[in-house]
Amino acid sequence: MNWIDKIKELTTKQDKSPELKKGEIKQILIQTASEVLPDFEFLAYKNSCYTFQRLRQVNNLTVHELLHIIFSHKDKYFACLIASRLNPEYIFINQSNIGLLNPNQDLKVLKHNTGILNIQEAYYFHNGQVETTKKTVKEIFGDFKIYGLPFIDRQVERLKSNLIIKRGFDYIDDLQIDTQKLKTEITEELNKGGSLVSSIKHPIYIDLKEKLQAVSGQSKEDRQLIPKTAHELLEIYWTR
Incomplete structure (x- = not known):
């Protein structure tokens, strides 16, 4: 059986329960979250996406730990994204072009x-009926507990111990410049450069990026994220 046939089987196999009513999925998600992950509270519903959040404090900073669940009644699937955001403005931005401070997966x-x-492996499927949908939702929260929580726990440890991040916060803590002016100038450069961080030529950004690049002993993966991390740090500077 190929993956197309498997998806068809997952989405058409009937159970003995009623059809899922419009809006019923929200209560199923909230109820399951309260049973499996009681410290994650329902935050919001936007654009077919249900978001659950837990807040943690790390080094006097609030970390927004998030589970985004996109639900399609018509196409009978769920898609799920895990995120850890220091900047609350990123809570509902599910972009992949991020640095060390606001990762998602x-x-x-x-x-x-x-x-x-493949598509069968990339999504969680349901058949549009209550019983199977509840089973799928339990699978999602179970997987989040097994695979998602370690991801956000690793991010907490990174925020505590990563020397690039520490150097960056030391920099913005000592920075004394008009926040609105800095935001306006860097945002203008980004807009002109197609939102690419490589287009930022502002002297404060360049100075911060170079200081982060001077931190020794860091992994190749972390160093590749320095340009975006420098921008994330300045975003925190002008929003806090």
Whole structure:
């Protein structure tokens, strides 16, 4: 059986329960979250996405730990994203072009430990009926507990111990410049450069980036994220 046939089976196999009513999924999600992950509270519903959040304090900073669940009644699938955000403005921005401060990852990618997934593996499927949908939701929260929580726990440890992050916060803590002026100037450069951080030539950004690059003993992966991390740090500077 190929993956297309498997998806068809998952979405058409009937159970003995009623059809899922419009809006019923919200209560199923909230109820399941309260049972499996009681410290994650329902935050908001936007654009077919249900978001659950837990707040943690790290070094006097509030970390927004998030589970985003996108639900399609018509196409009978769920998609799930895990995120840890220092900047609250990123809570509802599910972009992948991020630095060390606001990471996110697809739950299925974490589960399979690879970004190369066929459609059957990339989504959670339901048949549009209450019983099967509840089972799928329990699977999602169970997977989040197994694969998602370690992801956000690792981010907490990174915020506590990563020397690039520490150097960056030391820099913005000592920075004394008009926040609105800095935001306006850097935002204008980004807008002109197609939102690419490589287009930022502001002297404060360049100075911060170079100081982060001077931190020794860091992994190649972390160093590759320095340009975006420098921008994230300045965003925190002008929003806090």
